[in-house]
Amino acid sequence: xxxxxxxxxxxxxxxxxxxxxxxxxxxxxxxxxxxxxxxxxxxxxxxxxxxxxxxxxxxxxxxxxxxxxxxxxxxxxxxxxxxxxxxxxxxxxxxxxxxxxxxxxxxxxxxxxxxxxxxxxxxxxxxxxxxxxxxxxxxxxxxxxxxxxxxxxxxxxxxxxxxxxxxxxxxxxxxxxxxxxxxxxxxxxxxxxxxxxxxxxxxxxxxxxxxxxxxxxxxxxxxxxxxxxxxxxxxxxxxxxxxxxxxxxxxxxxxxxxxxxxxxxxxxxxxxxxxxxxxxxxxxxxxxxxxxxxxxxxxxxxxxxxxxxxxxxxxxxxxxxxxxxxxxxxxxxxxxx
Amino acid sequence: xxxxxxxxxxxxxxxxxxxxxxxxxxxxxxxxxxxxxxxxxxxxxxxxxxxxxxxxxxxxxxxxxxxxxxxxxxxxxxxxxxxxxxxxxxxxxxxxxxxxxxxxxxxxxxxxxxxxxxxxxxxxxxxxxxxxxxxxxxxxxxxxxxxxxxxxxxxxxxxxxxxxxxxxxxxxxxxxxxxxxxxxxxxxxxxxxxxxxxxxxxxxxxxxxxxxxxxxxxxxxxxxxxxxxxxxxxxxxxxxxxxxxxxxxxxxxxxxxxxxxxxxxxxxxxxxxxxxxxxxxxxxxx
Numbered sequence: 001x002x003x004x005x006x007x008x009x010x011x012x013x014x015x016x017x018x019x020x021x022x023x024x025x026x027x028x029x030x031x032x033x034x035x036x037x038x039x040x041x042x043x044x045x046x047x048x049x050x051x052x053x054x055x056x057x058x059x060x061x062x063x064x065x066x067x068x069x070x071x072x073x074x075x076x077x078x079x080x081x082x083x084x085x086x087x088x089x090x091x092x093x094x095x096x097x098x099x100x101x102x103x104x105x106x107x108x109x110x111x112x113x114x115x116x117x118x119x120x121x122x123x124x125x126x127x128x129x130x131x132x133x134x135x136x137x138x139x140x141x142x143x144x145x146x147x148x149x150x151x152x153x154x155x156x157x158x159x160x161x162x163x164x165x166x167x168x169x170x171x172x173x174x175x176x177x178x179x180x181x182x183x184x185x186x187x188x189x190x191x192x193x194x195x196x197x198x199x200x201x202x203x204x205x206x207x208x209x210x211x212x213x214x215x216x217x218x219x220x221x222x223x224x225x226x227x228x229x230x231x232x233x234x235x236x237x238x239x240x241x242x243x244x245x246x247x248x249x250x251x252x253x254x255x256x257x258x259x260x261x262x263x264x265x266x267x268x269x270x271x272x273x274x275x276x277x278x279x280x281x282x283x284x285x286x287x288x289x290x291x292x293x294x295x296x297x298x299x300x301x302x303x304x305x306x307x308x309x310x311x312x313x314x315x316x317x318x319x320x321x322x323x324x325x326x327x328x329x330x331x332x333x334x335x336x337x
Numbered sequence: 338x339x340x341x342x343x344x345x346x347x348x349x350x351x352x353x354x355x356x357x358x359x360x361x362x363x364x365x366x367x368x369x370x371x372x373x374x375x376x377x378x379x380x381x382x383x384x385x386x387x388x389x390x391x392x393x394x395x396x397x398x399x400x401x402x403x404x405x406x407x408x409x410x411x412x413x414x415x416x417x418x419x420x421x422x423x424x425x426x427x428x429x430x431x432x433x434x435x436x437x438x439x440x441x442x443x444x445x446x447x448x449x450x451x452x453x454x455x456x457x458x459x460x461x462x463x464x465x466x467x468x469x470x471x472x473x474x475x476x477x478x479x480x481x482x483x484x485x486x487x488x489x490x491x492x493x494x495x496x497x498x499x500x501x502x503x504x505x506x507x508x509x510x511x512x513x514x515x516x517x518x519x520x521x522x523x524x525x526x527x528x529x530x531x532x533x534x535x536x537x538x539x540x541x542x543x544x545x546x547x548x549x550x551x552x553x554x555x556x557x558x559x560x561x562x563x564x565x566x567x568x569x570x571x572x573x574x575x576x577x578x579x580x581x582x583x584x585x586x587x588x589x590x591x592x593x594x595x596x597x598x599x600x601x602x603x604x605x606x607x608x609x610x611x612x613x614x615x616x617x618x619x620x621x622x623x
Contacts, residue, residue, distance in 0.1 A: 107613035129601020290442035
């Protein structure tokens with residue numbers, strides 16, 4: 001338990017450090033961190049499915065897309081959500097994401113393992129197809145430009161510092177909520193389903209409902225991240241819902257360590273950091289990303305967050321490989337019977 | 338919207354389906370044998386096209402480009418399976434995630450080697466003609482695509498159904514554990530099938546490059562369509578891949594012509610529905 005308190009303390013220190021250091025840097029870094037934080041919420045929502053429930057989703061960008069498109073359409077077509085009503089849009093983003101997940105979940109939750117991965121991919125592609133082709137609503141390939149950020153009270157979100165703190169605040173609240181969720185009895189049952197669904201069924205749990213609810217919650221957070229993303233990027237386009245964005249989110253979650261929430265955030269920061277920083281330094285930055293990622297899958301199934309655990313295990317039993325590192329291992333698809 | 342329209346659309350759909358069969362059949366076989374979805378399959382398609390371009394630029398021979406590109410990518414697939422995927426043993430999820438990593442690496446490599454420009458693969462003049470049948474003009478190249486897909490399909494079917502190795506593959510698809518039990522080297526089967534899948538995808542890239550073009554991003558555009566083929570047809574089944582390819586090819590063409598606003602939706606929504614109702618696909622084995 002002591003190491004657990006230590007971990008929480010480290011997260012708090014890291015968050016405090018972000019809140020203190022980032023505002024004192026240049027606008028390039030502030031924007032970069034804002035983007036990473038907004039996207040991190042999506043990655044954490046994916047982690048609820050991947051790391052805690054054992055469902056690898058390849059369509060998580062759909063929920064970000066719904067939130068982002070709703071924000072952009074309300075703002076540009078109805079001039080809604082640019083004042084105090086921004087908070088209404090935020091709420092609506094969550095509800096839309098959750099509603100979409102509630103529909104998609106009915107189709108997807110039946111499947112498991114690789115089948116779940118494919119069905120979420122197909123559903124994600126449906127959303128992408130609509131975003132790409134439904135010109136009158138979504139602006140097609142060009143997307144929608146958001147010309148202004150919300151202004152309310154004394155706050156003008158066009159100011160990058162103010163906006164950073166807003167995103168940071170929403171991020172911290174999301175992290176807290178999701179952390180509470182995974183530590184709750186409900187979260188524990190999810191982990192039980194991930195470990196062995198049949199056992200949970202025999203114990204009398206309605207595993208379908210558990211997974212369905214987790215899916216909806218993940219969708220809600222996805223929608224939330226979409227609202228933030230729309231205002232962060234200033235443009236919403238099919239690029240936000242395309243397959244590679246879902247893949248990105250999955251990559252970040254796995255890189256940092258699935259089943260840790262914070263791991264996904266670290267993954268997001270690494271990927272965004274490499275993309276923005278390394279790309280200005282060397283042309284071959286994407287190889288670095290690819291190699292890091294491949295090496296992670298091959299040698300660190302528990303992701304970067306699993307490194308301390310592995311080191312500890314190596315010290316304890318130098319001859320044994322760390323197989324049972326607990327929460328973060330990725331699981332092979334349940335054998336279909 | 339006369340008869341002419343429908344004949345042309347159907348013909349275009351079938352020829353596009355022929356191309357999709359090349360990509361989908363490999364993906365389907367890989368899934369059947371290894372229980373993984375290969376997310377770098379779109380990359381093989383794209384890389385096949387690029388390698389063919391290089392061969393055409395250096396030798397000027399389109400005919401030579403086809404086997405060279407397909408074999409190069411087959412070797413690439415072989416190496417990927419042996420060196421990386423095999424290491425993970427039977428752990429489909431990690432294997433799938435690994436193929437994503439490779440898809441990214443391939444994307445970057447393609448961008449570096451062949452730049453970000455769009456290219457077309459120009460087939461020989463003989464194939465660029467159009468022929469006229471009963472007043473309808475048909476591009477000969479599309480006829481050629483259908484012929485290639487038919488030939489490949491026939492060979493694959495003969496090998497699968499009539500040879501010893503085909504029987505071994507079918508046994509592995511049905512029950513890998515049992516197949517190992519009776520002495521089939523499933524590791525070797527996996528290697529062969531993965532390599533074959535890469536070969537077919539690359540072949541598709543060379544042939545499809547003539548009318549799709551070869552450009553960065555083609556990989557992740559092709560991937561979900563190939564998925565649709567495999568899912569509709571059923572994973573691990575060759576006949577299913579053929580039917581899936583036809584359905585997707587036709588749906589894609591007719592959908593784009595009739596209701597462009599929701600054409601992708603009409604492609605992927607049925608795919609999701611089929612998956613939800615019957616996860617193994619329409620013609621997949623339980």
